Amino acid sequence: MAAIESVMHEGRVFEPAASIVETAAVSGMPAYHALVAEAERDYEGFWGRLARTALDWQTPFTKVLDESRAPFYTWFEDGRLNASYNCLDRHVENGLGEKAALIFEADDGTVTRVSYRDLLARVSRLANALKARGVKTGDRVVIYMPMSVEGVVAMQACARIGATHSVVFGGFSSKSLNERIVDAGAVAVITADEQMRGGRALPLKSIVDEALAAGGTETVTSVIVYRRTGGDVHWDAARDLWLHELVATQSDVCAPEWVGAEHPLFILYTSGSTGKPKGVQHSTGGYLLWAQQTMQWTFDIKSEDVFWCTADIGWITGHTYICYGPTAAGATQVIFEGVPTYPDAGRFWKMIEQHRVTVFYTAPTAIRSLIKAADANPEVHPRRYDLSSLRVIGTVGEPINPAAWMWYHDEVGGGRCPIVDTFWQTETGGHVISPLPGATPLVPGSCTLPLPGILAAVVDETGQEVPNGQGGILVIKRPWPAMLRTVWRDPERFRKSYFPEELGGTLYLAGDGAVRDATTGNFTIMGRIDDVLNISGHRMGTMEIESALVSHPLVAEAAVVGRPDDTTGEAIVAFVVLKRTRPTGDEGRAIANELRAWVAKQIGPIAKPRDLRFGDNLPKTRSGKIMRRLLRGLAKGETAPQDTSTLENPAILEQLGEAL
Ligand code: WT7
Numbered sequence: 001m002a003a004i005e006s007v008m009h010e011g012r013v014f015e016p017a018a019s020i021v022e023t024a025a026v027s028g029m030p031a032y033h034a035l036v037a038e039a040e041r042d043y044e045g046f047w048g049r050l051a052r053t054a055l056d057w058q059t060p061f062t063k064v065l066d067e068s069r070a071p072f073y074t075w076f077e078d079g080r081l082n083a084s085y086n087c088l089d090r091h092v093e094n095g096l097g098e099k100a101a102l103i104f105e106a107d108d109g110t111v112t113r114v115s116y117r118d119l120l121a122r123v124s125r126l127a128n129a130l131k132a133r134g135v136k137t138g139d140r141v142v143i144y145m146p147m148s149v150e151g152v153v154a155m156q157a158c159a160r161i162g163a164t165h166s167v168v169f170g171g172f173s174s175k176s177l178n179e180r181i182v183d184a185g186a187v188a189v190i191t192a193d194e195q196m197r198g199g200r201a202l203p204l205k206s207i208v209d210e211a212l213a214a215g216g217t218e219t220v221t222s223v224i225v226y227r228r229t230g231g232d233v234h235w236d237a238a239r240d241l242w243l244h245e246l247v248a249t250q251s252d253v254c255a256p257e258w259v260g261a262e263h264p265l266f267i268l269y270t271s272g273s274t275g276k277p278k279g280v281q282h283s284t285g286g287y288l289l290w291a292q293q294t295m296q297w298t299f300d301i302k303s304e305d306v307f308w309c310t311a312d313i314g315w316i317t318g319h320t321y322i323c324y325g326p327t328a329a330g331a332t333q334v335i336f337e338g339v340p341t342y343p344d345a346g347r348f349w350k351m352i353e354q355h356r357v358t359v360f361y362t363a364p365t366a367i368r369s370l371i372k373a374a375d376a377n378p379e380v381h382p383r384r385y386d387l388s389s390l391r392v393i394g395t396v397g398e399p400i401n402p403a404a405w406m407w408y409h410d411e412v413g414g415g416r417c418p419i420v421d422t423f424w425q426t427e428t429g430g431h432v433i434s435p436l437p438g439a440t441p442l443v444p445g446s447c448t449l450p451l452p453g454i455l456a457a458v459v460d461e462t463g464q465e466v467p468n469g470q471g472g473i474l475v476i477k478r479p480w481p482a483m484l485r486t487v488w489r490d491p492e493r494f495r496k497s498y499f500p501e502e503l504g505g506t507l508y509l510a511g512d513g514a515v516r517d518a519t520t521g522n523f524t525i526m527g528r529i530d531d532v533l534n535i536s537g538h539r540m541g542t543m544e545i546e547s548a549l550v551s552h553p554l555v556a557e558a559a560v561v562g563r564p565d566d567t568t569g570e571a572i573v574a575f576v577v578l579k580r581t582r583p584t585g586d587e588g589r590a591i592a593n594e595l596r597a598w599v600a601k602q603i604g605p606i607a608k609p610r611d612l613r614f615g616d617n618l619p620k621t622r623s624g625k626i627m628r629r630l631l632r633g634l635a636k637g638e639t640a641p642q643d644t645s646t647l648e649n650p651a652i653l654e655q656l657g658e659a660l
Contacts, residue, residue, distance in 0.1 A: 010443055010444055010446070012443065013442065014443075014444075015441050016437060016438055016440070020300075022438075023302075024436070024439065025297060028438065029439050031439060032439045043065075044065050047480075050453075051079075054292045054293055054296075054328075055081060056090050057081045058080045058081055059078070059079055061078050063076075063077060071498070071499040071506070072486060074262050075283065075481045077260065080260055081261060082162075082257060084127075085160075086328050088120040088327065091116045091327075091330045092120055097117035097120075099115060099116050100113050101114055101119045102119065102334075103332065103334045105334065105336050105337065105338075106196065107196035107337045107339075108196070116330075119153070122252075123153050124157075124254035127161050127254040128247075129246045129247050131161055131254075132246075133188060133224075133241075134221070135163050135187055135188055136161070136162075137263075138163070138164065140165070141154075141166070141186060141188045141189070142181050142186040142220075143165050143168070143191075145170065145190060145195075146195030146204065147195075147313060148192070148228065148335075150226040151167075151313045152335070154190045155313065155319075155323045158266075159284075160257065162257040162259045162263060164267060165265075165267075166268065166269065167318075167319070169314025169315060170314060171314070171605055172604040173207070173602060175603070176604055177208065178211040178216065178217065179276075180279075181212070181217050181220060182216040182217060183279055183488065184279065184488065187219055187221060188223070188224065189208055189220055189222070189224070190223075190226070191205055191224070192204045192205065192225065192226040193205050193225060193227055193230065196337060197337075198338060198342035222241060223239050223241065224243050225242055226244075227242060227243070259284055261286065262283050262285070264284075265283060268316055270316075270426040270539055271532055272497060273511075273530040273531040275547045277541070278493065278497070279487055279488030279490075280316075280427055281485050283481075283482075283485050286480075286481030286482050287429045287481070288324060289482065290320075290430040290480070290481055291321075291328055291430055292324075292329050294431045295321075295325040295328070295329040297436055297451060298394070298431050300391075300392055300437050301329050301359065305331055306333070306358050306359070307326050307332065307357070307361075308335075308352070308355070309361040310340070310348065310362040310363070311363075334351065336351065340366050340369070344377075345374065346379065346382075346384065348362070349380070349382045349387060350385060352389065358389050358392070359394070360393045360412075362396075363397040363398070363536065364395050364397065364398050364399070364404055364569065365536040367395065367412075369567050387412060387414060392418055393419050394419065394421070394422055395408070396422045397537025398536075398569045399445065399525050400444075418442060419442060420436075421445075422447065426484075427483065427498065428476075428482060428510075429482030429483060429484070433448065433449065433454070433456055435449070436451075443517075443520070443522055445524065446523065448520075448522045449521060453480060454476060454480055456474065456476050456477075457474075458471070458475075458515065460473070463503035463504040468516040468517065468521065469518035471514070473513060474510040474514035475503065475508055476507070476508040477506075477507060477508075479508070484498070511530050512525050512527065512528055513528075514526055531628075535569065536569060537569065540606065542560040542562075544607065545558075545603065545607050548598065549595060551602065552598045553579075554579060554580065554595075555577070555579070557576070557577040558574055558575065559574070559628065560572060560573070561573055561575075562632070571610040572610050573612075573613070574595070575618055576615075578614060582614045582655065589660050592614075595609070596612065611635070611659070613634070613657075615652050616652065617649055619631065619648075619650075619656070620647070620648050621646050622646065622648050634656050634657050
């Protein structure tokens with residue numbers, strides 16, 4: 001709560017410098033207000049104009065928005081286009097063939113440049129190879145790849161032939177990968193032998209092997225393997241293919257498959273408040289429009305910019321602001337294989353200096369850990385590097401505390417770069433609330449104002465708007481082109497999760513709490529209101545971790561909550577009841593370590609509980625409901641819990657409060 005308080009009383013305001021306002025795509029607040037007014041006056045006309053301007057359509061659309069099957073909205077439905085054509089071909093056709101599309105820096109510092117022409121050729125070869133393997137429009141392809149040129153090529157190749165990709169982050173376990181392959185009904189998996197992170201080789205192919213051995217994956221007939229390290233891999237000749245061999249014989253010309261605007265470009269699994277991750281399904285036209293438009297509005301991207309988003313393609317940020325947005329905008333971007341702390345914590349600053357990065361986009365968690373590192377070692381302080389190329393800097397994934405914001409602003413941005421604190425979600429496709437660098441006055445810790453066309457509001461539990469200054473539930477009142485279309489194979493879950501009846505059934509529920517400032521209208525996000533945790537900007541469902549824990553033979557019951565953490569935003573704390581007597585001391589620590597490793601194996605290392613406590617039971621109400629509020633207090637180290645009068649078994653709190 002302390003962090004939220006300090007945000008709410010934040011008084012500092014940073015107006016954009018005149019030099020930035022002058023050249024910005026949205027120049028000054030009147031220009032922002034004009035766009036907002038245009039959307040209010042003629043919502044469909046506004047979106048139609050943007051879609052016609054930003055994208056190249058093979059067949060123009062005649063209708064912008066269809067609300068007849070709400071909340072299953074469709075946009076630009078009779079228009080036809082291809083995402084890969086819009087990201088690659090049209091730039092080559094416009095004379096940008098030799099422009100660098102990707103500047104790839106490997107973990108060991110090796111740099112590879114790929115021009116738009118090269119990228120198109122590589123995408124086309126893989127697209128042809130996929131077709132040769134029988135992959136068709138509408139088929140699903142799972143991509144389990146490291147950050148690499150090949151990862152982007154794989155996504156674009158799917159888009160080129162109209163195959164729907166589902167990228168699974170390389171840190172997820174074989175079990176998570178298996179569940180996603182099964183749910184998506186994938187026909188192919190594209191992976192690598194291994195990935196390099198911080199000087200270490202980590203397996204990928206062997207995890208795919210395990211995932212496919214676990215069953216339910218009979219749909220998969222091809223596993224295409226990019227050779228990254230040359231490490232040993234098991235080979236199944238019936239199904240495994242080396243990527244370099246497969247593309248060697250393919251033509252570098254592949255006609256794009258024109259698809260309807262609503263054609264699913266990708267599915268991306270994300271955590272919800274129940275155990276099973278949701279397959280968030282995105283469209284082609286509406287999604288791509290927003291990926292490109294927000295590059296222009298939020299990042300003010302210009303033809304001479306060098307953009308760098310430090311995310312991984314396994315997350316939505318890597319989809320929208322690596323694979324699709326920068327390429328649709330025809331920009332040059334840096335992509336990075338490694339980690340921010342290898343070979344030392346000056347890596348980001350060194351790369352910005354070396355590649356003359358102008359627009360830099362990272363997560364608050366990375367900023368906070370680099371602040372700590374710079375405090376401990378002046379050698380890796382951003383001041384030691386020439387960061388004068390930077391023009392706009394951004395953050396995403398979680399609230400940024402004002403102290404970290406100020407450091408980012410002063411030490412990284414040199415006091416001259418606007419910070420765009422971009423609020424959005426896997427489901428929103430692209431930014432929904434964010435400053436515009438040449439217009440919006442910045443307030444540290446606030447994501448400021450909705451982008452033009454996004455009708456964000458704060459409501460109470462009945463869906464009524466609350467007055468500014470009062471906290472409530474963040475919603476979006478009208479559909480927008482980049483919103484998710486459905487939950488893959490689960491339309492009912494889509495409706496229930498995002499358009500709940502309690503709010504009237506027409507408001508998009510983001511799942512976050514928010515408050516609007518009474519004078520500026522600025523939004524401040526107050527964190528998730530559901531059972532979703534945010535660990536280093538990554539979403540984790542408490543139920544997912546709980547089900548992983550109870551699947552261990554020793555565990556009878558488990559409850560997972562978040563605890564505020566200085567670096568990772570939130571840390572996972574698990575309260576566990578074993579089927580045997582409550583362990584303490586060394587034995588307790590040993591079992592706790594075993595359970596942590598178990599969760600890592602079940603879901604992935606990001607889901608490992610930081611802290612584990614054992615009790616003979618969990619605190620429950622007389623009706624048997626676990627009192628998470630009390631557990632959150634215990635996780636924070638509160639000794640005198642709040643009201644425990646409804647608690648069936650108050651004595652249990654003492655046990656659970658004990659650290660191991
Ligand atoms: C959740 C979405 C969107 C890409 C990365 C995360 C939190 C995201 C911000 C921000 C405060 C933020 C919200 C949101 N979040 N950006 N700028 N300020 N909170 O995507 O995994 O779908 O998570 O991340 O809680 O609901 P995601």
